[in-house]
Amino acid sequence: MVKVTQQDIAKVMGVSVMTVSNAFNRPDQLSADLRRRVLERAVKMGYTGPDAVARQLRSGRTNTFAVVFEERLSYAFSDPFSVVWLTAFSEVMEARRASIMLLSVPAGDTEALSAIQDAAVDGIAGLCGDQPAMVRARERGLPTVYCTMGHPLGAEPLAGDYVAIDDYAAAVEVGQHLRRLGHTRVSLLVETAHRGQAVLREYRPAELSGLVAVYDSVGYFDTFHRVRGVLDGLGDADVTIVVAGANSRASGQAAGALVLDRALPPTAVVAVSDVMALGFMDACRQRGLEPGRDVSVVGFDDLPESAAAGLTTIHQPVRDKGRLAAELLLDPERTERRIILPHELIVRSSTRPVA
Amino acid sequence: MVKVTQQDIAKVMGVSVMTVSNAFNRPDQLSADLRRRVLERAVKMGYTGPDAVARQLRSGRTNTFAVVFEERLSYAFSDPFSVVWLTAFSEVMEARRASIMLLSVPAGDTEALSAIQDAAVDGIAGLCGDQPAMVRARERGLPTVYCTMGHPLGAEPLAGDYVAIDDYAAAVEVGQHLRRLGHTRVSLLVETAHRGQAVLREYRPAELSGLVAVYDSVGYFDTFHRVRGVLDGLGDADVTIVVAGANSRASGQAAGALVLDRALPPTAVVAVSDVMALGFMDACRQRGLEPGRDVSVVGFDDLPESAAAGLTTIHQPVRDKGRLAAELLLDPERTERRIILPHELIVRSSTRPVA
């Protein structure tokens, strides 16, 4: 069964192709009667309406925007941060009648990068600006938006638009908060984007031969800035950095095992995300330790469940991030294209003065 | 800044456009040296790689598949059933390097139906076969897969492929189970797809002038079959049907308020989804009633959280539904295209013999 096109209809009816096209798209360009006859004939011939791809090629717009994830898509649907962000993003897209494409480009999977090239979209949003997929998207010349600041240490800012918080400043507040509470032995739980490096490891900042090495190990800008900020905020405290694997509750819990079961455990722990912080709190409770009383814990993000858990954390406007990311993609005319949103340190019961 | 095309490169280099195309797609069709020169020149000229849309038009394939939701997309990310289904679906798509497009066509929003027409995809999956979006997709001649059986009462089966369970048979088991436990005063909680009808209402089956009216009110095939099955399984019990609004925990809870606060409440309640059943259990506990002991409760779906809640329910293989839906879209050659998966009645503590 061969596909029916506007040309076929035009030929059969003895009108031009343009007239058929107009019957579907610009009713004012032909008489109501002819239009009716064209549409009727179209139905009769089994024409299923203008072809989406051909229309997109000709008009130069797809009205579709992609969201790239550096993880498997199941992460997008299960990670609380991601779900809130995606919800806000999709609400704007829906309201503007635009479609959403989900792309998964796992870290290290260079072959999957072709998905960026092959995506028929008008723009791409991602959570982090320096992930290879976003780099590729910018190379392709597509409008991009990402949700971290994208200012590599001592280098030029990345190209592209963003909606972010000032992760560094927020992290400094976290460090100072703990410092004020008297904590001087602190562990910092970070996730890593590098698949190969799933092994749990602990470093001293000095061992990493400079912060750039931390970034190499971490793989995300925002995490990197948070690490830097916490260290600066803590001043000369005794800090270890635990690279704990993927960003998940399980990783936080695993990091807990590494850090809590020793003779002199840290008095405070900072995780670069609430998800990991909550996992760490699980590990505490498993050992009969009470977060806040026995170990202070700080997270990042302020997820809905963090309030109930009494987790001290940096509140960031996740919904606004998602909403504004969508708006930046949809409105190329908008002038303010690098947006820094406010954050806030929310102090709850998980941090107390050191005993 | 104007877009650079293969044609531009060809002109500058004095080769044919086809050679440029081959340099990107079929390295064996030209000498390694020429290929290298073409690619170098392409970079120099700011060519960003083959245009996705043009390629799709020419090749006739997009390698993208859509998932339609009859709700806002936030539902897709928050409803547990939907999340599990979507996860399984996306895992298959990712493994096969296909992309996913999410479409939202809220019930009643006819304008949003154009999204189906305008989607540049090779196939569409939906949760229910009779929702307008899926009807439109089939009219467009796209391969479709949906996850209910799609057999209207006394009418021809819907066109299109599906992966479903036998909802009617499962519901009969539910009815018989309650019947064996001695329950003769039962309420049936159903959701409705019709936005306008958000009002909570209760009917007797007879009032609805035949089951077709229930279907009109409900708007989903699977729900309809479940209602029919439960009624048949319960035989001559005293049943009321509560149309409780959207499929959500809140709806189940609201239905609880309607049903529990009367002189002679039902001894058992069946909800057409676990989400609603769990909401109903919330309502019970708010009133100091213990599900199982004071009111028997049955759900449908067997969500992860249902086991912990002790909810008697119909287990359906949600992951398999998602996985097979994706596989049907990806493998047009596959012969078995209308798949009925097994279900199982899981009896837990929420159903007990009537006191």
Place this chain on the structure above:
DNA sequence: CTCATCGTCTTTAACGATACAGACGCTCAG
């Protein structure tokens, strides 16, 4: 020497639609 074969590259023709400019007949003001 002939002819089939091979690697390399080109030519031609789509894919299915829409933009743009203009043609045609008609009406109506001047």
Place this chain on the structure above:
DNA sequence: CTGAGCGTCTGTATCGTTAAAGACGATGAG
């Protein structure tokens, strides 16, 4: 009577790419 203006419709070019088949020179077997 003329020609500007209007509503309708058409012809042609194009969007950027790839499929299919052919051309062309070189190679090598018979």
